[in-house]
Amino acid sequence: MKKTLIALAVLAASGASFAQSSVALTGKLRFAYGQTETAAGVKANGIGVTDGDWNIAAVEDLGGGLKAGANMALRLRGRDAATDGASTGVGARPRDSSLFVSGDFGTVLVGAIEAGNGLLPLVTAGGPNYIGLDNGAQLAAASNVDILQYTSPSFSGFSVKAATLDAVGSNGAQTGGNITLFGANYANGPVSVALDMTSYGASFAATADSRTRISANYDLGMARVGAGFQTAKNAAGTKKDETAVSVSVPVGAFNIGGIYATSSTDGIAGNNTGYDLAVQYNLSKRTYVAFQAQSTKAAGSTASASAQRVQLSHSF
Numbered sequence: 001m002k003k004t005l006i007a008l009a010v011l012a013a014s015g016a017s018f019a020q021s022s023v024a025l026t027g028k029l030r031f032a033y034g035q036t037e038t039a040a041g042v043k044a045n046g047i048g049v050t051d052g053d054w055n056i057a058a059v060e061d062l063g064g065g066l067k068a069g070a071n072m073a074l075r076l077r078g079r080d081a082a083t084d085g086a087s088t089g090v091g092a093r094p095r096d097s098s099l100f101v102s103g104d105f106g107t108v109l110v111g112a113i114e115a116g117n118g119l120l121p122l123v124t125a126g127g128p129n130y131i132g133l134d135n136g137a138q139l140a141a142a143s144n145v146d147i148l149q150y151t152s153p154s155f156s157g158f159s160v161k162a163a164t165l166d167a168v169g170s171n172g173a174q175t176g177g178n179i180t181l182f183g184a185n186y187a188n189g190p191v192s193v194a195l196d197m198t199s200y201g202a203s204f205a206a207t208a209d210s211r212t213r214i215s216a217n218y219d220l221g222m223a224r225v226g227a228g229f230q231t232a233k234n235a236a237g238t239k240k241d242e243t244a245v246s247v248s249v250p251v252g253a254f255n256i257g258g259i260y261a262t263s264s265t266d267g268i269a270g271n272n273t274g275y276d277l278a279v280q281y282n283l284s285k286r287t288y289v290a291f292q293a294q295s296t297k298a299a300g301s302t303a304s305a306s307a308q309r310v311q312l313s314h315s316f
Contacts, residue, residue, distance in 0.1 A: 020061040027054040027316055029076075030129075032292075034309025039301055049078045050311060053095055066103040071096065071111070098147075106152040106159075112168050115145050119244040120259065122194060122215035123226030127248030127257035128280035131294040131307055144168045145179070157188030166201075190219035209235045223249045240265045255280040270299035287314045 029052040035045035053076060059069040073095035098111025120133055149163035165179040183196030198211040215228030226246040233239045241264050248257030260275045274296035282288045290311045297304040 020063075021058070023056065023058045025054065025056055027076075028052060028313060030311055030313040032309040032311035034307060036307040037305065039298065039303040039305045041303075050309075051313075052076045052078065055095075064103075066101065068101045069099070071098050071100075073097065104153065106150060109149045109151070110147065112144070112146050115143055115147070115165065119213060119215060119228035119230050119242055120261065122213070123217065123228045123244050123246045124248070124257070124259055125192075125217055125226065126219070126224045127226075127246060127259070128255040128278040129288075129290055129292070129311065129313065130257070130259065130276035130278050131292045131309065133259070133261050133274045133276055133294070133296065149181075154187075157186050158184065159186075160184045161196075190221075192217045209233050209237075223247055238266045253282045255282065264299070268299050272299050273297050286316060287312075289313075 030050045031047065032050045033045075033047045035043065037043045053073050055071065055073045057069065057071050059067060062068055075093045075095045096111065096113040098109055098113060100107055100109040102108075124130065144167075145165040146168055147163055147165045149161060151161040152159050161181075161183045163179075163181040165181065179198060179200050181196055181198045183194065185195075186193045193214070193216045195214045196212075200209055200211070211230065211232040213228065213230035215226065217224065217226040224247070226244075228244050230242040231239060232242075242261065243263075244259060244261040246257065246259040248255060250256075256279050258275060258277045261273070263272045264270075274294065276292070276294050278290055278292045280288050280290035290313070292309050292311060294307045295304050296306075
């Protein structure tokens, strides 16, 4: 009895400090039945996991307007012989992890993340879930990087950011030089605009030498539209331009959307093109079922590759 009373007294005395911290566990799991057909006419179909992860977010109030936090994610894709999922893309693997400190000065973040190099996530905010054109070769894929980033407070909707990045696992020592990024954002009411410019070190020459991208979204109420443009140049001076436009329309429990993207590269005739279409029905705030369709065509090709699937998703 005395031990119980002592424990309750300690808990009561320290309650203020416990109340200043919070930890949240969230995640999602998605399965789909789908079919694909390559540009050469090869068909395949089946059922499988399309996405799944756990995310842990911890935030502590340091007082005086300061906050600190940590975010850690683990990708979980179901049963697989490879425990880290490296061979097949399923199983369990680490995802984004980061630490941040924020206050009146802005936010400083350090972590290891997946940095998307394409436009698609920037122009499809608020839309349904798509198959994802970045899964193919139509637009630049994402890359894993270590990052140190500063983001300023928002002034009348405007904010700026600066970051230095290097290859994951290099422990900050990058022989070919790091990536530097400078960007600006504006968000006010229905309008949001983002601009960033990136310079790559020599060790990233295969990815790019420099990149500039700009995107904008506008919420019309009855629909949301987005558009973006990206231009990147590698060390040899070869330039690649990418454009993407999207629209999504909420209709009751439905969210209907589409995105069209195109890219062109110096020295290659024609454009890569692709589109994603999706009709998502929200069974609740956390569960939906969706029909998704995709078509892509490589530059110079006379035939398109296609994919269709029905996806069930639950988040928590």
